[in-house]
Amino acid sequence: MLCLWVSTSQSNSKTMLPLKSTSYTIKAMSDCLFCEIVAGNIPCKKVEETDTLLAFEDINPVAPIHVLVIPKTHIADVLGITDNHSSVIADMYSMVNKIAKDRGLDKMGFRLVVNNGSEAGQTVFHLHFHLLGGRPMAWPPG
Ligand code: 5GP
Numbered sequence: 001m002l003c004l005w006v007s008t009s010q011s012n013s014k015t016m017l018p019l020k021s022t023s024y025t026i027k028a029m030s031d032c033l034f035c036e037i038v039a040g041n042i043p044c045k046k047v048e049e050t051d052t053l054l055a056f057e058d059i060n061p062v063a064p065i066h067v068l069v070i071p072k073t074h075i076a077d078v079l080g081i082t083d084n085h086s087s088v089i090a091d092m093y094s095m096v097n098k099i100a101k102d103r104g105l106d107k108m109g110f111r112l113v114v115n116n117g118s119e120a121g122q123t124v125f126h127l128h129f130h131l132l133g134g135r136p137m138a139w140p141p142g
């Protein structure tokens with residue numbers, strides 16, 4: 001059974017909204033865009049979904065194929081990953097594997113990007129893979 005509890009905050013700080021199940025705890029951040037997408041409050045073009053992950057088309061694609069793969073639980077960035085997340089992180093790679101094969105990227109190659117921190121270009125502080133493909137990729141990245 002899932003239950004949602006909301007902790008209130010008097011300050012302007014972020015509010016955690018854990019969605020608990022007996023086997024897995026999904027935490028949502030109240031002002032996080034991707035948590036809102038997970039909650040269904042903001043629409044997305046869904047590509048894949050499991051109990052713990054969501055993949056959807058990037059709203060501003062930078063390649064012919066540009067899919068975002070995110071954990072449903074709120075993890076801000078790579079530095080927010082803990083040992084408790086090992087299973088969901090492994091699942092993110094499995095989902096990339098599936099989508100890449102489904103889109104034919106296993107033959108032509110693809111790039112998997114995680115921008116960590118604003119200096120690196122992170123704009124949404126909910127961990128996500130950018131799965132990019134369908135065109136040649138330059139190196140080094142800009
Ligand atoms: P970042 O810059 O944090 O690495 O990546 C965030 C990505 O989220 C960007 O590629 C951006 O285009 C995408 N994005 C931002 N807002 C939305 C949205 O509302 N819907 C979808 N599908 N993608 C979004």
Ligand code: ZN
Nearest residue numbers: 032035074126
């Ligand atoms: Zn979030």
